[in-house]
Amino acid sequence: MERHLACTVDEMGKGTSRTLDGDVPVALFRSDEGEFYATADSCTHEQWSLGEDSDLEGDEILCPLHMARFDVRTGRPLCFPATIALQTYAVEIEDGKVYVIR
Secondary structure, eight states, X not given: OOEEEEEEGGGSOTTEEEEXXXXXXXXXXXXXXXXXEEEESBOSSSSOBHHHHOEEXXXXXXXTTTOOEEEXXXXXXXXXXXXXXXXXXXXXXXXXXXXXXX
């Protein structure tokens, strides 16, 4: 596992998300409380970017394509049509920088 610089804390507002490019794209989320989470970028129901197009409502990622919901902390699907969990990644904050471990 390697630590990858994602952004600085100040580069992401609360309640926002973005896609981190790489061999396997990762969605990075910042909750309304300021916590950072990282998951696989593609919805497990359909290939749809969660970092680009999803909404974060509390602890739930909402994929707007077919309204699948996932727990941002665990990746667990919360309703149909999603039945497969998202891969999750550890996030570390150090000196105002956000790192994703993958």
